Amino acid sequence: MIKATINNVEIEAPEGTSILWAAKKAGFTIPTLCNHPDLKPGGQCGICVVEIEGIPGLKRACMTPVGEGFKVKTHTPRIMATRRQLVELILSNHDTDCLTCVKNNNCELQQLASIVGINVHDYSRSGERLPIDRSSVSIVRDPNKCILCGRCIQVCSNVQTVDALAVNHRGFDTVITTAFDAGLGNSVCINCGQCVVHCPVGALYEKSATEEVWEALHDPDKFVVVQEAPAVRVMLGEEFGMPTGSLVSGKMHAALRRLGFDAVLETNFTADLTIMEEGTELIDRLTSGRNLPLITSCSPGWIKFMETYFHDMIPHMSTAKSPQQMFGALAKTYYAEVKGIDPGKIVSVSIMPCTAKKFECQRPEMNASGYQDVDYVLTTREIGRMMREAGLDVKEMPDEPPDDILGDYTGAATIFGATGGVMEAAVRSAYRLVTGKELENVEIKPVRGLQGIKEAEIDIDGTRVKVAVAHSCGQARKLLNKVQDQIAKEGKSEYQFIEVMACPGGCVGGGGQSWGSNMAKRARRGESLYEEDRSLPLRRSHENPSVLALYEKFLEKPNSEKAHKLLHTHYYKRSTVDGKIKPAS
Amino acid sequence: MMLAGYAVGAAKGFIYIRGEYALSIERLEKAITQARLYGLLGENILESGFSFDLAVMKGAGAYVCGEETALIESLEGKRGHPRNKPPYPVTEGLWGKPTVVNNVETLANVPEIIRNGAAWYRGYGTDKCPGTKVYTIIGNVATPGLIEAEMGTTLRDIIYEYAGGIKEGKKFKGALVGGAAGAFMGPEMLDAKMDFVNLKEYAAVLGSGAILVMDESTDIVGMLQSVLHFFKHESCGHCVPCRLGTKQLVEIVDRIAGGKGKVEDIESLVKISEVMRDTSFCPLGQSLNLPISSSLKYFRDEVYGRVQQPA
Ligand SMILES: Cc1cc2nc3c(=O)[nH]c(=O)nc-3n(C[C@H](O)[C@H](O)[C@H](O)COP(=O)(O)O)c2cc1C
Ligand code: SF4
Ligand code: SF4
Ligand code: SF4
Ligand code: SF4
Numbered sequence: 064m065i066k067a068t069i070n071n072v073e074i075e076a077p078e079g080t081s082i083l084w085a086a087k088k089a090g091f092t093i094p095t096l097c098n099h100p101d102l103k104p105g106g107q108c109g110i111c112v113v114e115i116e117g118i119p120g121l122k123r124a125c126m127t128p129v130g131e132g133f134k135v136k137t138h139t140p141r142i143m144a145t146r147r148q149l150v151e152l153i154l155s156n157h158d159t160d161c162l163t164c165v166k167n168n169n170c171e172l173q174q175l176a177s178i179v180g181i182n183v184h185d186y187s188r189s190g191e192r193l194p195i196d197r198s199s200v201s202i203v204r205d206p207n208k209c210i211l212c213g214r215c216i217q218v219c220s221n222v223q224t225v226d227a228l229a230v231n232h233r234g235f236d237t238v239i240t241t242a243f244d245a246g247l248g249n250s251v252c253i254n255c256g257q258c259v260v261h262c263p264v265g266a267l268y269e270k271s272a273t274e275e276v277w278e279a280l281h282d283p284d285k286f287v288v289v290q291e292a293p294a295v296r297v298m299l300g301e302e303f304g305m306p307t308g309s310l311v312s313g314k315m316h317a318a319l320r321r322l323g324f325d326a327v328l329e330t331n332f333t334a335d336l337t338i339m340e341e342g343t344e345l346i347d348r349l350t351s352g353r354n355l356p357l358i359t360s361c362s363p364g365w366i367k368f369m370e371t372y373f374h375d376m377i378p379h380m381s382t383a384k385s386p387q388q389m390f391g392a393l394a395k396t397y398y399a400e401v402k403g404i405d406p407g408k409i410v411s412v413s414i415m416p417c418t419a420k421k422f423e424c425q426r427p428e429m430n431a432s433g434y435q436d437v438d439y440v441l442t443t444r445e446i447g448r449m450m451r452e453a454g455l456d457v458k459e460m461p462d463e464p465p466d467d468i469l470g471d472y473t474g475a476a477t478i479f480g481a482t483g484g485v486m487e488a489a490v491r492s493a494y495r496l497v498t499g500k501e502l503e504n505v506e507i508k509p510v511r512g513l514q515g516i517k518e519a520e521i522d523i524d525g526t527r528v529k530v531a532v533a534h535s536c537g538q539a540r541k542l543l544n545k546v547q548d549q550i551a552k553e554g555k556s557e558y559q560f561i562e563v564m565a566c567p568g569g570c571v572g573g574g575g576q577s578w579g580s581n582m583a584k585r586a587r588r589g590e591s592l593y594e595e596d597r598s599l600p601l602r603r604s605h606e607n608p609s610v611l612a613l614y615e616k617f618l619e620k621p622n623s624e625k626a627h628k629l630l631h632t633h634y635y636k637r638s639t640v641d642g643k644i645k646p647a648s
Numbered sequence: 649m650m651l652a653g654y655a656v657g658a659a660k661g662f663i664y665i666r667g668e669y670a671l672s673i674e675r676l677e678k679a680i681t682q683a684r685l686y687g688l689l690g691e692n693i694l695e696s697g698f699s700f701d702l703a704v705m706k707g708a709g710a711y712v713c714g715e716e717t718a719l720i721e722s723l724e725g726k727r728g729h730p731r732n733k734p735p736y737p738v739t740e741g742l743w744g745k746p747t748v749v750n751n752v753e754t755l756a757n758v759p760e761i762i763r764n765g766a767a768w769y770r771g772y773g774t775d776k777c778p779g780t781k782v783y784t785i786i787g788n789v790a791t792p793g794l795i796e797a798e799m800g801t802t803l804r805d806i807i808y809e810y811a812g813g814i815k816e817g818k819k820f821k822g823a824l825v826g827g828a829a830g831a832f833m834g835p836e837m838l839d840a841k842m843d844f845v846n847l848k849e850y851a852a853v854l855g856s857g858a859i860l861v862m863d864e865s866t867d868i869v870g871m872l873q874s875v876l877h878f879f880k881h882e883s884c885g886h887c888v889p890c891r892l893g894t895k896q897l898v899e900i901v902d903r904i905a906g907g908k909g910k911v912e913d914i915e916s917l918v919k920i921s922e923v924m925r926d927t928s929f930c931p932l933g934q935s936l937n938l939p940i941s942s943s944l945k946y947f948r949d950e951v952y953g954r955v956q957q958p959a
Contacts, residue, residue, distance in 0.1 A: 104732075105886075106732055106886075106887065106929050107886060107887050107888060107929070108887070108888050109887060109888055109889055109927035109928070109929070112926065112927050120925075120926055121926045121927060123927075126732050145923055145926055145927060148919065148920070148923040149888055149889060149923065149927060152888055152889065152892040152893060152896065152920075152923075153888055153892065155892055155895075155896060156892055156895070185916070186896050186916075187896070187899055189895055189896070189899065190895075210888075211885070211888075211891070230727060230729075230885070232885070233710070233883065233884050233885045234880055234881060234882070234883035234884065234885045234891060234894065234895075235880060235883070235885070235891055235892070235894065235895040236885070237884075237885030237886075237891060
């Protein structure tokens with residue numbers, strides 16, 4: 064342990080602790096801008112400088128380890144003046160139109176300017192306006208707001224290993240851009256939105272669909288159905304100031320109903336359905352021994368990553384669509400049929416913790432119903448904005464259930480939102496499918512939690528199934544490299560079933576979550592999902608009565624021909640240069 | 649470099665040189681090929697059991713790539729951005745391995761010291777700063793060029809003895825010593841002894857050993873202008889103070905040079921360069937305060953004379 068003082072407060076900290084964290088221990092939050100708790104410090108902004116007695120000059124608190132006997136001062140007149148100057152310099156090259164900015168009230172630069180007390184602009188505004196990159200269907204990039212903190216590059220390159228973004232030019236002309244300046248939509252970007260949720264300012268945000276959804280809601284000719292992803296119910300409360308991870312399933316249904324949706328349904332319903340389809344696929348593969356391991360397919364960021372960097376694994380992929388797209392295909396077929404609604408008049412909206420879902424719903428093959436299956440995807444942030452505009456506060460809502468035939472769900476569906484959840488849900492049902500018996504203890508703890516790659520061996524009545532779970536594409540890359548290696552060397556992999564989620568933490572860490580994300584928050588949301596699972600009367604997907612009814616009345620059985628047509632898909636090879644589909648050779 | 653490699657137990661050395669210096673590269677490569685032919689480089693050099701080889705690496709010419717950690721990034725094929733220190737290159741350098749980075753001049757001193765002994769080398773220069781220094785003398789002198797002089801030689805001797813004095817018999821006005829990020833000196837510094845230790849006392853540096861001599865007709869604001877433009881051009885853009893500070897400094901100095909400057913503009917120059925000194929990520933941005941503060945130290949009246957006087 065190292066002993067030091069921060070503004071005369073004595074502290075003890077393990078060796079290697081940065082002054083920034085040591086100061087937190089002493090009760091002082093040193094302001095920062097580029098630093099993020101889940102990323103390595105890059106030292107770009109210089110805001111966190113402190114004075115250390117006996118050491119000349121100022122030192123960056125984020126990257127200076129606290130040393131034995133250090134006497135650190137965090138807000139001397141010199142430091143405060145310096146910070147103010149730095150913030151003024153940042154503002155000299157920043158489009159400071161906060162009122163029209165997506166980050167207004169949630170912006171780290173705005174907060175910093177207020178903390179250090181900026182009340183005049185000392186420096187001339189410099190720099191020309193740069194074009195806004197709107198080439199992606201998921202994400203908008205506004206370089207005029209960018210402060211070059213480097214967080215987006217770090218998360219895209221180091222955490223996701225996608226490498227869609229890089230620094231270009233130098234000095235004052237430095238910008239962050241994509242390969243050949245072609246824009247995110249023409250790059251290897253997988254639309255995961257991790258850059259968006261790590262950006263401290265309004266330089267990265269989702270491509271909003273709120274206007275289109277308002278229009279549909281106000282159109283008396285349209286029948287607007289809405290589905291909500293598992294993770295949204297533990298995120299939406301944060302949009303209304305509730306503690307992180309507050310579980311608001313019932314309040315969410317109530318608020319959506321009040322917003323004017325004609326039917327409030329559930330992605331959780333199709334999550335249960337996914338398990339029936341994917342579970343059946345797993346049993347088939349285990350029986351035939353072909354194309355093992357089976358790899359899950361419900362994360363559209365992961366799908367594009369796989370298509371770009373691992374397309375030789377396509378035969379291993381589950382062909383099951385994601386729950387969002389299964390829902391879309393059923394809403395304009397089964398639902399329309401049962402309810403007697405013209406599918407052409409149905410507008411299908413989904414509320415997602417995710418930006419990649421915006422890309423997914425626009426993939427050309429996602430039209431099994433004869434229409435675009437899902438019309439609009441809104442992130443949690445967007446639906447929060449719409450609810451606020453309509454004067455709705457989720458906190459104040461009563462608890463209401465979803466509407467019928469695509470609304471019921473089990474605990475197995477709700478845990479889809481956390482890393483390991485799909486795996487756990489699949490095992491609960493695969494056990495039944497193989498043995499005819501119910502798995503007594505449904506909680507499979509080794510696949511839960513936020514450590515990198517999780518492994519477990521599951522005994523299905525004598526058959527041992529080795530499974531692995533990866534969250535974040537960087538971890539997926541590691542795991543798949545290992546699998547490829549094993550297949551090349553030994554003809555088969557040690558794993559039979561693999562779950563991959565593109566985002567760290569799974570969907571609770573998606574690119575559509577509320578601003579101000581970090582791993583601790585993702586963990587808390589995950590815990591809330593497991594809590595809902597425990598509280599539900601049914602916890603196995605194959606027990607969902609509405610799913611059973613769907614098979615009975617419409618699809619016949621899992622993996623039937625009709626199920627294949629509506630609920631399964633195929634994949635492409637993509638270029639590692641521009642992310643576009645490569646023509647089949 | 650082989651001696652340095654032997655001393656630290658390295659098997660591989662890199663010479664990092666600007667791509668534009670085609671002639672130097674050609675000569676270096678020729679020398680390396682010849683050394684290999686004579687068995688002076690490669691496996692088991694002269695049966696000594698010591699193996700060492702050299703490679704010439706071409707840089708794209710960014711000034712910041714002279715900073716040792718940016719140089720290493722560039723060698724690794726990345727953008728020339730400086731790294732945080734610590735860890736220093738001697739613990740984690742090229743590809744994460746311990747690496748020693750030295751200047752050519754430093755390395756060139758080593759064979760002579762080994763051949764003639766340390767006492768011989770210490771016979772040159774001053775007590776506190778023994779040895780010699782290579783200077784590049786440019787500007788308004790009769791014979792510009794490269795010289796090697798003992799540590800402690802005065803600026804006057806360097807200009808008048810080695811470089812043939814000021815061109816066209818004009819008067820000496822000042823010098824920019826230590827490269828673009830060095831310090832301006834006025835006539836009162838002509839008799840200062842030039843060595844690392846002594847110059848520190850005058851808040852100046854020897855730096856690269858470049859001495860730019862200015863005659864009486866030189867415009868100090870114009871000099872400052874070219875220094876600041878150079879730094880704005882060479883800032884790598886990684887950190888806020890340097891990326892945005894250099895831009896503001898250039899705007900201000902251009903305003904002063906254009907006759908539109910105010911007294912507050914001079915104060916801003918100082919203020920911004922102090923923030924840059926204190927908070928820039930690497931020595932490039934940190935060093936810009938020196939030319940600004942020294943120009944005001946020796947040529948204060950001239951600079952203040954160029955801004956609009958308060959009514
Ligand atoms: C911005 C900047 C540019 C530099 N450029 C050079 C250079 O061109 N050549 C050089 O030898 N050293 C240059 N240096 C110094 C080197 O980083 C390094 O300190 C030096 O070469 C170490 O050698 P020495 O210890 O033998 O003097 C530069 C330093 C900075 C901060
Ligand atoms: S990024 Fe922040 S400071 Fe900049 S305009 Fe948006 S809200 Fe304001
Ligand atoms: S959305 Fe994901 S893949 Fe695309 S640039 Fe951002 S972090 Fe990279
Ligand atoms: S886009 Fe955002 S995260 Fe990326 S460098 Fe700019 S400010 Fe930082
Ligand atoms: S001071 Fe900062 S911007 Fe300037 S060269 Fe160094 S790291 Fe780059």
